[in-house]
Amino acid sequence: MPITLLLTLLALLIIAGLGWYALRLWRQVWQRQAAVRDNEDERNQRLAEDIEFLTNSLVTRQVPVIEGSIRIKVLLDNYSGALNSQHDCEIFTLIYDATAHIPTHQAWKALSPSERKLHEKHMQQLEEEHGERVTAAAGQLSRGLSNP
Helix, strand or coil, rough: CCHHHHHHHHHHHHHHHHHHHHHHHHHHHHHHHHHHHHHHHHHHHHHHHHHHHHHHHHHCCCCCCCHHHHHHHHHHHHCCCCCCCCCCHHHHHHHHHHHHHHCCCHHHHHHHHHHHHHHHHEEEEEHHHHHHHHHHHHHHCCCCCCCC
């Protein structure tokens, strides 16, 4: 056998081996992408259920307007699934931004009674001013994130 034929066969064998290896690597990439999509779909499903639960709780007054709005806004920020563009989600951001300066948890407990009263008054004003819009927006979301 001439040397060029042997080298050509060797080259073809190497190319076939590299092609097989590349295909194997691409299959791994496709499997990982599918797993990421599945995880994101599951995550979005859990978030959608949590959002619907919170909005139902807000509509039925089981959770305060301010607290519910803040929680819904955070969940919506993490949700990447289908969301009807007609839903009024801006109100949750408005409430969140308007209360961002208010301390929480241990910092709230450390406030003086007069400071707490000022924050409570501010939250009461927000609830009076935007409560109906928040309840209406929560009502929309409680019927499903992609439903009008």
